[in-house]
Amino acid sequence: MPQKKIYPVDYKLNKSESLQSAFVRLLSGLNDYALSMSRSSSVKNADDIIHGIRKTMKRSRALLKLYRTVIGEEIYQHENILYRDISRSLSGIRISSVNVKTLNTIVTGGRLIGDRRHYQGLVHDLKTDHSEMIREMLLKQKVLRSISLLLKDNKKKITEIPEFDCDFVLLSAGLRRMYKRCLTNLQHAIIQSSAENIHGFRKPVKYLWNQMIILRPLWSPMMGQYIRHLDMLGERLGVEHDLAELERMIFVRYQAKMAGFEQLMHCIRKERQHTQKLAWPLALKVFAEKPGAFANRIKAYWNTSGFNAAGQQFVS
Numbered sequence: 001m002p003q004k005k006i007y008p009v010d011y012k013l014n015k016s017e018s019l020q021s022a023f024v025r026l027l028s029g030l031n032d033y034a035l036s037m038s039r040s041s042s043v044k045n046a047d048d049i050i051h052g053i054r055k056t057m058k059r060s061r062a063l064l065k066l067y068r069t070v071i072g073e074e075i076y077q078h079e080n081i082l083y084r085d086i087s088r089s090l091s092g093i094r095i096s097s098v099n100v101k102t103l104n105t106i107v108t109g110g111r112l113i114g115d116r117r118h119y120q121g122l123v124h125d126l127k128t129d130h131s132e133m134i135r136e137m138l139l140k141q142k143v144l145r146s147i148s149l150l151l152k153d154n155k156k157k158i159t160e161i162p163e164f165d166c167d168f169v170l171l172s173a174g175l176r177r178m179y180k181r182c183l184t185n186l187q188h189a190i191i192q193s194s195a196e197n198i199h200g201f202r203k204p205v206k207y208l209w210n211q212m213i214i215l216r217p218l219w220s221p222m223m224g225q226y227i228r229h230l231d232m233l234g235e236r237l238g239v240e241h242d243l244a245e246l247e248r249m250i251f252v253r254y255q256a257k258m259a260g261f262e263q264l265m266h267c268i269r270k271e272r273q274h275t276q277k278l279a280w281p282l283a284l285k286v287f288a289e290k291p292g293a294f295a296n297r298i299k300a301y302w303n304t305s306g307f308n309a310a311g312q313q314f315v316s
Helices: 019-038 046-071 073-089 091-108 117-140 143-159 168-191 195-218 220-253 255-260 262-286 291-303
Strands: none
Touching: 019 046, 019 143, 046 073, 046 091, 046 117, 046 168, 046 195, 073 091, 073 143, 091 117, 091 220, 091 262, 117 143, 168 195, 168 262, 168 291, 195 220, 195 291, 220 255, 220 262
């Protein structure tokens, strides 16, 4: 089961505020949290800091995609591109970290045939390269310093976002758009289960998961169950993605020495197949509705809850 997620920001709607106020509070809070992490100079905790910043960028982008119809393209594009580029600037380190952890899990997990020491040299090489990458990007290139400056400048821009009227019908358009993207990409991934297609499905699943967490107070018992299944699906797709990244890296980097890694590659592919078999039945259940029906169901939760744009109870 997925581990319980802890959010440093009050990542949900509150009855005491309008939908417009919720947007500004959430975006500002996420920006501030990422800013605080980017100011860290600890190389020892670099992996946790980088992972935390990237997760916060995803949450921010999920929020933007939910409100896209309301806030307009100019604000959406500016904020989305900023957070996308920050996340991309850290992707190399994050992939390197995941490769080390995934390979170490396989090597120490007793699933490989033969002498484990044969693969420990590969683990050592990846760990060494990862440490050098951290020193290069964080100490020499000062990537976190650059991110800190970007987020500090953006902090003021968020407070200057002009007021806008927001009806939940408009928010449901963003929700419907993300659900439809999940459903379309799921169909592509099932027809052709390439690493690219599976990752293309995983990304909107994570966005939808974050969006549903924001909306969870509309009906916590029902939406909480759906969120847990989205989380479980995201975790399974994440494991598949990590294995695919490791497989690609080993093939590209050690192609000339592949004779020594057949068993490892076979083990990775077997794990990927197993993970996919677990993911597809769950995905088909999670996305059993049509996009319009899904959006209408969430709108019904809104209409019969104590939420509306003014924070007053509204029943249709």
